[in-house]
Amino acid sequence: MASYDVIVIGSGPGGYVCAIRCAQLGLKTACVEGRETLGGTCLNVGCIPSKALLHATEMLHETEENFGKMGLKVLRPDVDWEKMLGYKQETIDTNTKGIEFLFKKNKIDWLKGWGSIPEAGKVKVGDEIHEAKNIVIATGSEASSLPGIEIDEKTVVTSTGALELGSIPKSMVVIGAGVIGLELGSVYNRLGADVTVVEYLDVITPGMDAEVQKTFQRILKKQGLNFVMGAAVQSVEKGKSGAKVTYKMKKDDSEKTAEAEVVLVATGRRPFTDGLGLSELGVEMTERGQVKTDAHWKTNIDGIYAIGDCIAGPMLAHKAEDEGMAAAETIAGQAGHVNYGVIPGVIYTHPEVATVGQTEEQLKEAGRDYKAGKFSFMGNGRAKANHAADGFVKILADKETDRILGAHIIGPMAGDLIHEVCVAMEFGAAAEDLARTCHAHPTYSEAVREAALACGDGPIHS
Known part of the structure; x- marks a missing residue:
């Protein structure tokens, strides 16, 4: 049985940053991760791969739209989708291996497998139980869907499936006009897909400045994205060559449909704490399924902390990083602090x-x-x-x-x-x-x- 000052469960941006900061502060640290690679959702199937595809398709847009204006005469580029996906994977590999290097550099043990907390002060990984004076839950979030919609990650996909489609679809319906839906919708729009965004609210990017929302939607429309606003999705039915989305317009209760080769369900994310044994342990949760913490990221169980997407606040990688740093400093007896009023x-x-x-x-x-x-x-x-x-x-x-x-x-x-x-x-x-x-x-x-x-x-x- 190994013993540590801190065991961090989860190696996403919050978890790996927390582990590194703990090690820097002289604490014997381990990090639990069940994936084959470190970095969590962000580096493997989120922030990093999506930015690779956004960058590649933005270069395509520049070539098609602006090169000629600047006197650069080139033939219209062909898209090698397989090679673009290879570029995306290379980007993932470079970043995840970088975290592995940082763990070795800071003498952090990677406990490979899925973790649970059988009791305070103990973390079980596989058949092994490890002792820890402090445990940090940094298990992140997972894509959420709508009731009755079956995700197969091929025809009806979340962001995970949208990052590895076998081919570029000719058409796509995006359910949800939030960050993920608009980013990935933009990727496939640039690649030539006919993209329609179906949104329940009357505005895109809920919660943002109203003037930004209006300007942003106008620009995206100009780029070719189609928007259906104020539409409540009723069902998604898979067929032989795609899927049909049925939605009801809130303004007049009329029912309409949209068909596409691929449907991207981008209706947000929810905390992921499955398998940790939190209810058996008595860890308090919020009504939204988040781990409840105080101002110092402590749960109601002594020695157990939580950070990132699995607690309250915006589900942002950099917010998780800040909390990881602050929780590590709090555990080390310092004054960890996050200014939640200044999170971009x-x-x-x-x-x-x-x-x-x-x-x-x-x-x-x-x-x-x-x-x-x-x-x-x-x-x-x-x-x-x-x-x-x-x-x-x-x-x-x-x-x-x-x-x-x-x-x-x-x-x-x-x-x-x-x-x-x-x-x-x-x-x-x-x-x-x-x-x-x-x-x-x-x-x-x-x-x-x-x-x-x-x-x-x-x-x-x-």
């Missing part, structure tokens, strides 16, 4: 969408006096030169103090640009602080400065 969210379509902090709708609901500074990428020299002028930067600041309360970006490199605002918010900066910071020219980041200027006397280039 990104959609990796083209253009990208990024957000942090509060939206205008949230500020209005809270009765907060604020001002909004907005700048269009049409006024940004670099964006215009690169055929990437769709979108804008919006910064929200307190009307009296000018302190930045949130930012919302749709445009080129939005996922990178948002972090300038994140750092500013961590330091309690005012919009004027950003506005008075010299930005290199010509860069996309100048649009962030201009939006900050728009919170004051106004932008220069608009």
Whole structure:
């Protein structure tokens, strides 16, 4: 029986980061993982492979749409789907092997197999039981579906199946207009599929800034995605050459159908805690099936912590990473901390969408006096030169103090640009602080400065 200071169950972004940080702090650490490779959903069937396909198809889009405008004469490229999937797998392998290297470097034991907690202080992996002073549950989440829909990962797929289709479908119905649905819908739209997105709500990307939602949907429509909004899916029936989606329109209760070779069910994710034995152990859960924790990621059972997608909060890899770091530091007797008010969210379509902090709708609901500074990428020299002028930067600041309360970006490199605002918010900066910071020219980041200027006397280039 091996004994550890910490055993982390799950090697996704939250789990592996937590394990590495524990080891850095001098704690004898092991990590339980039942997959053949480390990295969890994110590296194996989530963030990383989807970004590989997004990048590849964005290059295809550039070749088809913009090369000619720049004087680059090339024949229309042929898509070698098998080779593209090979590129995706190579990307996965490079990243997962990197985590394995980091485990060896930090002397972290990989306990191979699926873990359970038979009692506090013990983790069972296979037939072996290991002792641990502290246990961190980092088991992540799994794709959720709708009642009565049978997933086969070939014709009716989740994000996992959508990343490894045997061929490029001629048509696809995406159920759900959230991050996963729009990213993968964009991939197959660029590859030539006729993509229809069916969404229950009247807006895409629920919870995001309303102006971003409208602009984003308009751009995606222009790119070729079709949208059916306010539609409640009733059933998905598989046939010989695809599947039929039946949905009911909320506005008039009429029933309609859509047929496609592949149906992607992208209706969100749910915490994955199966097989851990939490109910037998008496671990408290929330009504949504999440592990209940306090402000220090502790469960109600002494010595057991939980982080990431299996607890409350946004299901984001970087949120899990921050919690993994903070939980490790808490276990080591330090003051682990996560600022949940400054966790960015990104959609990796083209253009990208990024957000942090509060939206205008949230500020209005809270009765907060604020001002909004907005700048269009049409006024940004670099964006215009690169055929990437769709979108804008919006910064929200307190009307009296000018302190930045949130930012919302749709445009080129939005996922990178948002972090300038994140750092500013961590330091309690005012919009004027950003506005008075010299930005290199010509860069996309100048649009962030201009939006900050728009919170004051106004932008220069608009």
